[in-house]
Amino acid sequence: MSITIIDYGSGNLRSAAKALEAAVSNTNLNLKIVVTSNPEVIKKSNKVILPGQGSFRDCYLGIKKISGLEDALNEFVLVKKKPIFGICVGMQLFAKIGYESQETKGFGWVDATVKKINNINKTLKLPHMGWNQIEFKKDFTLFSGLKNKSHMYFLHSYEFLTKQKDCIIATANYGNSIIVAIARENIFGTQFHPEKSQRNGLKILENFLKWEF
Amino acid sequence: MLKSRIIPCLDVKNGRVVKGINFVDLIDAGDPVEQAKIYDEQGADELCFLDITASNENRDIILETVKKTAEKCFMxxxxxxxxxxxxxxxxxxxxxxxKVSINTAAVNNKNLVKESSEKFGSQCIVVAVDAKKVQENKWEIFTHGGRKSTGIDALKFVGKMESLGAGEILLTSMDRDGTKKGYDLDLTKKVSKLVNIPVIASGGVGNLEHLHQGIKIGKASAVLAASIFHFGEHTILEAKQYLDSKGIPVRI
Incomplete structure (x- = not known):
């Protein structure tokens, strides 16, 4: 089985790759991890991880710049229905529109938008940076082995907003309740960084590797 | 709820730790990766490397150190x-x-903070501010490891950095650094209240109560310390338990 981490010029792929390797060693699975932007390799892989660092706009434009990548991902997710895991901005890109710096279209796999975290009273520090506890909204296979209210590492100023309440699987409190994990069929995403969340994060990566969708 | 962060800082020179954990059972006490692993196991919330390599030709060594650390520590x-x-x-x-912290270059080249936050996102751009008290309620920015005076007002400077796109301020009091007398709480509080981005208090920690004061009085989002952890006076866990006993939300 092969797992592909999508390389589209967004930083810190190394951390994701190394954390994934550590997660693999916790399983008995025979897995190959590939870091690439090659659409042909992506098509053949079993699962995909879409990391993300930087702005929504830069990330989506980065994907569009690579010939065939956007189409390959759409096919992978919508037609082949194979599992995808979006991390941070990677998850945000699942939305229809992002409003970071300027309005930008996303993949639109989930009926959602991405907007700056509501900070009307200026009582919150932004970015939402550091360790926060996540509250499960659903009993979900990718959370198995984790306790409700586990700590995860966050680093973002924009939040994922959706009216599709059924896809919200975890929230965290930062001023308001913010959506921090979503899942729908073969699509899974976290606002937090599992690759930086020590043991808890590795557990989620391990669960994704084992996930039989 | 977001937790207050405790951040141990390691000074690294030519790929070796010069100010770091002084534990006897360390196989190689000068290896930053070994030390990072210990802090990872102790539950540090983040780790900070300060590269103090003087010569330019050796500057790439820090990249190797970072690579090796990222292979072992998922924090x-x-x-x-x-x-x-x-x-x-x-x-x-x-x-x-x-995250990358910018110090002298943030003073000399304001475009760097703006361009880098646009390019890589504010979330990874930390501006490290070294401030020294020059009169009552007035602090000045120093560069080059605190050796060079700039005449720039520290409070004005941090506001400017925020507007240019900095995602966090690492605030070091040059008066307190190395003294073990505690943070400059007045400065920390003023900066924390002024900016809307997280502030890391730094410089002067001599005991666990100082960490508490940095958060409680200084309103810092995170507290950085070096020597109280390096010399085994306290573990990260002890620090967290102390803060917890004082009602500060921490990740234990």
Whole structure:
């Protein structure tokens, strides 16, 4: 089985790759991890991880710049229905529109938008940076082995907003309740960084590797 | 609820720790990766490397250190020291740093903070501010490891950095650094209230109560310390238990 981490010029792929390797060693699975932007390799892989660092706009434009990548991902997710895991901005890109710096279209796999975290009273520090506890909204296979209210590492100023309440699987409190994990069929995403969340994060990566969708 | 962060800082020179954990059972006490692993196991919330390598030809060594650390420690890592260009930032991020801290270059080249936060996102751009009290309620920015005076007002400077796109301020009091007398709480509180981005208090920690004061009185989002952890006076867990006993929300 092969797992592909999508390389589209967004930083810190190394951390994701190394954390994934550590997660693999916790399983008995025979897995190959590939870091690439090659659409042909992506098509053949079993699962995909879409990391993300930087702005929504830069990330989506980065994907569009690579010939065939956007189409390959759409096919992978919508037609082949194979599992995808979006991390941070990677998850945000699942939305229809992002409003970071300027309005930008996303993949639109989930009926959602991405907007700056509501900070009307200026009582919150932004970015939402550091360790926060996540509250499960659903009993979900990718959370198995984790306790409700586990700590995860966050680093973002924009939040994922959706009216599709059924896809919200975890929230965290930062001023308001913010959506921090979503899942729908073969699509899974976290606002937090599992690759930086020590043991808890590795557990989620391990669960994704084992996930039989 | 978001937790207050405790960040141990390691000074690294030519790929070796010069100010770090002084534990007898360390196989190689000078290896930053070994030390990072200990802090990871102790539950540090983040780790900070300050590269103090003097010569330019040895500057790439820190990239190797960051790479090796990122292979072993799955926790957030901030790296600073000698960061001058977008290329420096990109290289550190690609090696595995999550945040890069900019000190002297933020003063000399304001475009760097603006351009880098636009390019890589505010979330990974930390501006490290070294401030010294010059009169009552007035602090001045110093650069080059605190040796060079700039005449720039520290409070005005941090506001400017925020507007240029900095995602966090690492605030070091040059008066307190190395004294073990505690943070400059007045300065920390003023900066924390002024900016809307997280502030890391730094400089002067001599005991656990100082960490508490930095958060409670200084309103810092995170507290950085070096020697109280390095010399085994306290573990990260002890620090967290102390803060917890004082009602500060921490991750234990």
């Amino acid at each position: 957030p890592l901030t790296v600073g020291g000698g960061v001058r260009t977008l290329e420096d930032i990109r290289n550190l991020l690609l090696a595995g740093a999550d």
